[in-house]
Amino acid sequence: MILLKQYLMQAGVEDIEYDACLAQMQLDMMQESFTSISYGSQVWGCKP
Numbered sequence: 281m282i283l284l285k286q287y288l289m290q291a292g293v294e295d296i297e298y299d300a301c302l303a304q305m306q307l308d309m310m311q312e313s314f315t316s317i318s319y320g321s322q323v324w325g326c327k328p
């Protein structure tokens with residue numbers, strides 16, 4: 281979320297809204313029942 285801050289500020293999100301969302305997200309992640317699904321991709325290649 282911190283990496284998105286610059287984009288969100290340019291999109292018109294207020295600092296107060298961002299801070300509230302960040303605080304809520306951090307609280308949610310500290311809960312015992314927190315689960316996360318993340319997707320990743322790793323690609324290898326060679327330059328011709």
